[in-house]
Amino acid sequence: MRSNPTPSSSRQDWTLVIGPRSGWFELHLADLWRYRDLLWMFVRRDFVAVYKQTILGPIWFFIQPLLTTLTFTIIFSGVAKMSTDGLPPMLFYLAGTTPWNYFATCLTKTSTTFKDNANLFGKVYFPRLITPLSIVVSTLIQFAIQFFTLVIALGWYLLQGADIHPNLSGILIGTPLLILMLGGLGLGCGVIISSLTTKYRDLAFLVTFGVQLAMYATPVVYPLAVAPTEHRFWLELNPIAGIIEAFRSLYLGAGTFSWGLLGYSAGFTTMTLLLGILIFNRVEKTFMDTV
Amino acid sequence: MSQSVIQVDKLSKLYRLGEVSTGTISHDLNRWWHRVRGRDDPYAMVGQVNDRSRKGESDYAWALQDINFKVAQGEALGIIGRNGAGKSTLLKILSRVTAPTSGSIKVKGRIASLLEVGTGFHPELTGRENIFLNGAILGMRRHEIRQKLDEIVDFSGCAAYLDTPVKRYSSGMTVRLAFAVAAFLDAEILVIDEVLAVGDGEFQKKCLGKMTDVADSGRTLLFVSHNMGLISSLCKRVILLEEGRLSLDAPASEGVMSYYTHGRSTPYKADFSNRQRPLSGHGATLLAGAVEDLSGVAVAEIDIRSGFQVRMRYRLETDTRTGPFPNFHVTDSAGNYVFVTAPLNTRLLTGSGVYDAVCHIPGYLLNDGTYFIGLALTFMEKGVKVAFFEKDALCVNIIDPIHATLDSDRNGYSGHVPGPIRPRLDWCVSQLS
Ligand SMILES: Nc1ncnc2c1ncn2[C@@H]1O[C@H](COP(=O)(O)OP(=O)(O)OP(=O)(O)O)[C@@H](O)[C@H]1O
Ligand SMILES: [Mg+2]
Numbered sequence: 001m002r003s004n005p006t007p008s009s010s011r012q013d014w015t016l017v018i019g020p021r022s023g024w025f026e027l028h029l030a031d032l033w034r035y036r037d038l039l040w041m042f043v044r045r046d047f048v049a050v051y052k053q054t055i056l057g058p059i060w061f062f063i064q065p066l067l068t069t070l071t072f073t074i075i076f077s078g079v080a081k082m083s084t085d086g087l088p089p090m091l092f093y094l095a096g097t098t099p100w101n102y103f104a105t106c107l108t109k110t111s112t113t114f115k116d117n118a119n120l121f122g123k124v125y126f127p128r129l130i131t132p133l134s135i136v137v138s139t140l141i142q143f144a145i146q147f148f149t150l151v152i153a154l155g156w157y158l159l160q161g162a163d164i165h166p167n168l169s170g171i172l173i174g175t176p177l178l179i180l181m182l183g184g185l186g187l188g189c190g191v192i193i194s195s196l197t198t199k200y201r202d203l204a205f206l207v208t209f210g211v212q213l214a215m216y217a218t219p220v221v222y223p224l225a226v227a228p229t230e231h232r233f234w235l236e237l238n239p240i241a242g243i244i245e246a247f248r249s250l251y252l253g254a255g256t257f258s259w260g261l262l263g264y265s266a267g268f269t270t271m272t273l274l275l276g277i278l279i280f281n282r283v284e285k286t287f288m289d290t291v
Numbered sequence: 292m293s294q295s296v297i298q299v300d301k302l303s304k305l306y307r308l309g310e311v312s313t314g315t316i317s318h319d320l321n322r323w324w325h326r327v328r329g330r331d332d333p334y335a336m337v338g339q340v341n342d343r344s345r346k347g348e349s350d351y352a353w354a355l356q357d358i359n360f361k362v363a364q365g366e367a368l369g370i371i372g373r374n375g376a377g378k379s380t381l382l383k384i385l386s387r388v389t390a391p392t393s394g395s396i397k398v399k400g401r402i403a404s405l406l407e408v409g410t411g412f413h414p415e416l417t418g419r420e421n422i423f424l425n426g427a428i429l430g431m432r433r434h435e436i437r438q439k440l441d442e443i444v445d446f447s448g449c450a451a452y453l454d455t456p457v458k459r460y461s462s463g464m465t466v467r468l469a470f471a472v473a474a475f476l477d478a479e480i481l482v483i484d485e486v487l488a489v490g491d492g493e494f495q496k497k498c499l500g501k502m503t504d505v506a507d508s509g510r511t512l513l514f515v516s517h518n519m520g521l522i523s524s525l526c527k528r529v530i531l532l533e534e535g536r537l538s539l540d541a542p543a544s545e546g547v548m549s550y551y552t553h554g555r556s557t558p559y560k561a562d563f564s565n566r567q568r569p570l571s572g573h574g575a576t577l578l579a580g581a582v583e584d585l586s587g588v589a590v591a592e593i594d595i596r597s598g599f600q601v602r603m604r605y606r607l608e609t610d611t612r613t614g615p616f617p618n619f620h621v622t623d624s625a626g627n628y629v630f631v632t633a634p635l636n637t638r639l640l641t642g643s644g645v646y647d648a649v650c651h652i653p654g655y656l657l658n659d660g661t662y663f664i665g666l667a668l669t670f671m672e673k674g675v676k677v678a679f680f681e682k683d684a685l686c687v688n689i690i691d692p693i694h695a696t697l698d699s700d701r702n703g704y705s706g707h708v709p710g711p712i713r714p715r716l717d718w719c720v721s722q723l724s
Contacts, residue, residue: 014397016397017398018385018387018396018397018398019396038424045415045416049415123388124388124411
């Protein structure tokens with residue numbers, strides 16, 4: 001406790017100055033670091049919530065990607081005969097949906113930050129950004145389970161002697177970077193949406209729908225290479241395209257790995273994240289007045 | 292004078308009223324569709340139209356306006372005011388739940404706050420996990436919280452439920468835990484808004500004791516309550532908010548009195564002679580009234596140990612057949628009657644003229660607290676005829692300077708002694724075997 005401040009300490013050494021909306025660029029990011037324990041508490045809370053609620057919770061993480069993959073295999077590969085870059089369809093789809101799901105979950109979950117936490121936000125102060133950040137971290141659990149599924153499938157195919165060439169050294173360096181980009185992009189978009197939907201909560205249903213649509217605009221169920229060259233530019237504008245292609249080329253050794261695309265994704269992610277934090281900080285200060 | 296830990300400068304908060312979005316686009320579309328067809332707004336809230344804030348044809352209302360005050364380290368400040376005066380808004384801004392429209396608050400030290408009844412608890416987590424969560428919300432590190440855990444659990448009395456999810460707690464238990472967390476975690480400033488009402492009597496007492504400790508240990512306390520008894524026993528100073536403005540910053544007893552008397556300046560001394568509608572009837576008029584100490588000086592505050600007098604001045608315009616008798620009606624702050632008193636020998640005072648009626652009230656009759664005195668004059672001829680009756684005309688604060696009386700009169704007990712009166716009675720306690 002900082003009791004008994006020395007008389008010499010001037011009257012000006014306030015630890016906190018509360019004022020009207022601060023400037024656009026006072027982001028108080030240092031506060032986030034001070035509250036890192038809270039971040040872990042929230043991550044733990046999300047974790048506990050999943051496990052305490054149902055035994056099916058964690059299993060669902062397994063089943064869901066498997067079912068999706070199966071569906072994709074039947075429809076896109078079996079019926080529509082879409083290319084999978086010469087890879088086993090199962091593996092191809094798993095390698096696409098694993099990173100995509102991480103991004104999509106981060107986005108949809110963070111996009112309801114204000115709505116989900118109105119109660120807590122109304123009672124106590126802490127840097128609000130901690131909540132969406134904790135979601136991005138706790139979604140890693142889901143990612144890990146799906147990733148594990150992918151690794152097992154990959155191992156199985158490798159044992160069968162399938163013609164797959166994972167780039168091992170690339171995986172070690174690339175995976176964390178790609179995850180960081182996926183999480184950052186999901187967080188950025190989610191946070192922007194959550195700020196914009198404080199007025200109309202029910203617009204949030206559009207988000208789920210939009211994310212589903214966006215998957216088809218992303219090379220998840222098809223390789224980027226199948227796109228006709230004149231349309232390819234538009235697909236490459238999608239910042240996730242580069243990330244997913246890179247992920248697949250690291251793990252399955254097929255696909256378009258392009259530093260240019262990745263650089264573009266990284267730049268886009270940074271900008272989105274920055275913009276998201278700016279808007280979020282703006283909204284958080286007066287959000288409580290409108291609930 | 293110790294240094295300020297909170298300094299509030301020109302703080303204002305504007306709330307938007309009126310056409311606030313319904314929160315869902317379908318509702319807003321529906322509302323728009325109704326308006327297009329010339330129908331009423333299907334979501335207009337009952338009572339919203341004749342709201343007093345709408346008179347000024349503005350959709351905005353100031354919940355706080357130009358508030359200035361300072362709080363010194365170790366001070367216990369009470370914040371009082373009627374419903375909607377802006378107390379909670381002030382605490383919310385202080386706790387950074389919402390931002391002010393203009394002005395600023397400068398703070399030295401960490402703030403732990405307990406705003407209204409709900410708390411920052413997560414229902415799925417256990418009590419223990421929530422203690423850590425709340426500590427982390429305060430910006431404390433895990434090991435700091437662990438040191439306090441036992442004290443918190445002990446104080447809240449929820450030890451048996453520590454590993455039960457908070458959603459299974461009763462609302463009283465939740466408040467207990469929340470208070471314990473806020474009071475024991477290392478924040479230099481404790482902010483409490485009207486929450487203890489949910490706890491039972493025993494716990495309220497415990498909280499009161501804890502809050503006194505908090506203030507004594509050099510931490511600063513800001514406390515909102517409608518319970519003037521709590522306020523006066525806990526706080527030396529109060530600020531009174533009225534419709535968003537700070538109308539009084541004064542010692543507790545003065546503030547409490549002002550709260551009861553709607554800010555009339557000297558409620559212990561009133562002049563009724565130049566009222567627009569004089570208080571008169573049956574040829575008698577109320578002129579003035581006052582609460583005085585034994586030397587005849589009007590005072591607001593009376594030590595419980597000493598007596599005081601109530602004076603009423605009235606005029607009889609004409610001679611009367613039977614002399615009227617003055618009577619005083621003493622009620623407590625909740626409006627309950629304590630007693631009515633009247634003199635017995637006024638039948639012969641029948642001539643016209645100005646009269647002074649003085650009633651002496653001994654020490655150790657009224658308990659400590661705020662009391663109202665109604666002034667009345669009554670004729671008894673062919674039934675009861677009330678010349679005038681000014682309810683709650685005067686107000687007096689009986690105070691019990693605890694430290695002075697602690698040993699002699701209270702057997703060392705320092706809590707509140709309940710009841711409207713506190714007479715000193717003869718006792719006989721003898722040892723039988
Ligand atoms: N979110 C809001 N939007 C619009 N007006 C609000 C909002 N919150 C509070 N107000 C208004 O601000 C004023 C002050 O409210 P506040 O809750 O601070 O009162 P209070 O003094 O705490 O009252 P009480 O004694 O009932 O708790 C009220 O007129 C209230 O209607
Ligand atoms: Mg309130």
